[in-house]
Amino acid sequence: MSDEVILSLAHLRKSFGKVKPADDFSIDIKRGEFFTMLGPSGSGKSTILRMIGGLETPDTGEIRIDGRDMTHVPPWQRNLGMVFQQYAIFPHMNVGQNVGYGLRRSGLTGSEARDRISELLELVGLAGFEKRRVTQLSGGEQQRVATARALAPKPRILLLDEPLSALDEKIRREMQSELRSIHTQTGTTFIYVTHDQEEALTMSDRIAVLNEGKYVQCGDPAEIFRAPATPFVARFFRGANLVDAQMTNWSDESIAVSFGGGQVKVPRRSRRADAGQVAIRGEALRLGSDASTCEFLLEATVLSSTYRGIYTSTDLRLSDGQVLTATRSGTPPLAEEAQIQVGMSAEDIVVLDADKGSISESLMEHEPAN
Amino acid sequence: MAEVQGGMKPSLPTSGNGGILGSLFPVLPRTVLLIVPVLFVAVLIIGPLSIMAAVSFWTKTGFTMKPDFSLEAYRTFLGGVRLSIFFRSLVVATFATLIMIVIAYPVAFLIARRVRADLVRSVLFLFSVPFLVNYILRTFAWTDILGRSGWVNEVLLWLGVVDAPLDWLLYSQFAVYLGLVTAYMPFMIFPIWLSLAGIDRRYEEASWMLGEGPLRSFWHITLPLSLPGVFAAAIFGFVGAFGEFAVSTVLGGTGYQLLGNSITSALDVINYPLAAAMSTFTVGVMAVLLTLWFRAFDLRIFLAKILD
Numbered sequence: 001m002s003d004e005v006i007l008s009l010a011h012l013r014k015s016f017g018k019v020k021p022a023d024d025f026s027i028d029i030k031r032g033e034f035f036t037m038l039g040p041s042g043s044g045k046s047t048i049l050r051m052i053g054g055l056e057t058p059d060t061g062e063i064r065i066d067g068r069d070m071t072h073v074p075p076w077q078r079n080l081g082m083v084f085q086q087y088a089i090f091p092h093m094n095v096g097q098n099v100g101y102g103l104r105r106s107g108l109t110g111s112e113a114r115d116r117i118s119e120l121l122e123l124v125g126l127a128g129f130e131k132r133r134v135t136q137l138s139g140g141e142q143q144r145v146a147t148a149r150a151l152a153p154k155p156r157i158l159l160l161d162e163p164l165s166a167l168d169e170k171i172r173r174e175m176q177s178e179l180r181s182i183h184t185q186t187g188t189t190f191i192y193v194t195h196d197q198e199e200a201l202t203m204s205d206r207i208a209v210l211n212e213g214k215y216v217q218c219g220d221p222a223e224i225f226r227a228p229a230t231p232f233v234a235r236f237f238r239g240a241n242l243v244d245a246q247m248t249n250w251s252d253e254s255i256a257v258s259f260g261g262g263q264v265k266v267p268r269r270s271r272r273a274d275a276g277q278v279a280i281r282g283e284a285l286r287l288g289s290d291a292s293t294c295e296f297l298l299e300a301t302v303l304s305s306t307y308r309g310i311y312t313s314t315d316l317r318l319s320d321g322q323v324l325t326a327t328r329s330g331t332p333p334l335a336e337e338a339q340i341q342v343g344m345s346a347e348d349i350v351v352l353d354a355d356k357g358s359i360s361e362s363l364m365e366h367e368p369a370n
Numbered sequence: 371m372a373e374v375q376g377g378m379k380p381s382l383p384t385s386g387n388g389g390i391l392g393s394l395f396p397v398l399p400r401t402v403l404l405i406v407p408v409l410f411v412a413v414l415i416i417g418p419l420s421i422m423a424a425v426s427f428w429t430k431t432g433f434t435m436k437p438d439f440s441l442e443a444y445r446t447f448l449g450g451v452r453l454s455i456f457f458r459s460l461v462v463a464t465f466a467t468l469i470m471i472v473i474a475y476p477v478a479f480l481i482a483r484r485v486r487a488d489l490v491r492s493v494l495f496l497f498s499v500p501f502l503v504n505y506i507l508r509t510f511a512w513t514d515i516l517g518r519s520g521w522v523n524e525v526l527l528w529l530g531v532v533d534a535p536l537d538w539l540l541y542s543q544f545a546v547y548l549g550l551v552t553a554y555m556p557f558m559i560f561p562i563w564l565s566l567a568g569i570d571r572r573y574e575e576a577s578w579m580l581g582e583g584p585l586r587s588f589w590h591i592t593l594p595l596s597l598p599g600v601f602a603a604a605i606f607g608f609v610g611a612f613g614e615f616a617v618s619t620v621l622g623g624t625g626y627q628l629l630g631n632s633i634t635s636a637l638d639v640i641n642y643p644l645a646a647a648m649s650t651f652t653v654g655v656m657a658v659l660l661t662l663w664f665r666a667f668d669l670r671i672f673l674a675k676i677l678d
Contacts, residue, residue: 053579054578055579074578074583075575076583082579088573090576101590102580104582105581
């Protein structure tokens, strides 16, 4: 991945009646990056991807690819690849003809094209499948053919629209790591759309979390997972506790946060911090004797505790009535109604911004009046 | 595709894993369901056809005929002018079908692609309005429109395009083709529209993304995927045009005969064995043509798409 920008979206707007799949959407994507747009259905991610591909035209805004304005260039002149959700494998052609379809305009001779086709089929793990009928392929194989077909003409960017959502769990996991390795091997820029948080975390260099045509947060997977910017992002990743809290003693570096009968000074992460909520990951919570070394300790009552194999999930009621769910591995379930200490480090308490407006506009700028 | 196979699967549980009840239950209703239409087809279609085939071997005796096994009727048919009428019908039906496809395809394409979804039903209904008028009447209507004093000639004369009324408009090859096309072309719009409407637009988008513009995408993707509908439509058009007798009688002029007229003329002179021989021969040729047709273009793919 280089620092060179290959795709630049500037102030894209698009509306279908009342629905706004893109509402002043801007982002820069770097050459060779695996970039994921993550969001619930209706967040606009697929429409934005289709606008990049030229299958939709933005109402206003600009799309630049390799520095050139492509906003109104038709899809067949953009040299981008696209993998569709249902693959859209041409049913009247065999596997080889599908993969070779985009090579018609490439000026390759017949034998060069054949070499390119078998090279791609090998890349996706389908070596020797040229003559197969596409009706004989499993879902996973169709997905691979679609990927090979899109990559054949060496596109500048590969767009993937929920390419794994039609597959079952096991094949989906296999394909995740295969797509990742295809990305590494080809060095092509991937723009990936999904609603699956795990898929996004596993595969991406960078994730943008989308809601209602805007991105709420953009960053590398670990950053987004550990430090969600808003309640929307926090809720999107399973296992985060959202807790109402009072914020006082604002400074540039820290905020004092009170909830559950205690107060702690937490680092301020250059945000508005106006949601009145903090997010705490369930696995960051320490219970009982493990908690004693933590900076922030609270008293809690065990509501329920369930063994779930890899981890044990424990619901705790704090003294202010709020409920936290702790996930710990390698420990037996706790007795219900037990009084217990719950501890966490200040680092793990993430102060959230309210879910409105764009984050980039308001970095370090205003403080809520409280 | 997987969906297609899923759509073809019977919805009733298959026998073998549900014990005696499980294996008996689905078999009974299925058998009953099948027997009724099979009997229907046998009694109402196969029966008359068999009688016809049998009569074709009988011999004509004055005003009646007697059971026999004679090839006389076939000899009369294949050795005389009636055979050339048969071939003329074949040629006319083939060209009429081609003309009808050339017209029906763009119409169906426009309905599938350019007409707003909520208006499609109304537009398709408009194409079935002609069927509300008996087609013999519709055919006769052309004589009023195309005749020497019909309004086409009136308008052409008034505009000064021609000095004298055009003769070839009516009682001509042109009139026969026009009659055939207007009679059967509307039937062809439906299957073509159906197959075009069933094509996922993402195939075309995938083709665009792979660098092929709209025209080449149509040629390589949309057209081949719509062919099952075109072949189904071609059968409707061809079968109709091949057996036609009203259009040729009304619009073809004196002495113009297609196969249908030739058969009815044999009936007019009470030569039932000859009429039966011609019909049997025609049914045989049609059966061969349709078999080849279905060999080449598996209609089941088309049906599966509709059933899916």
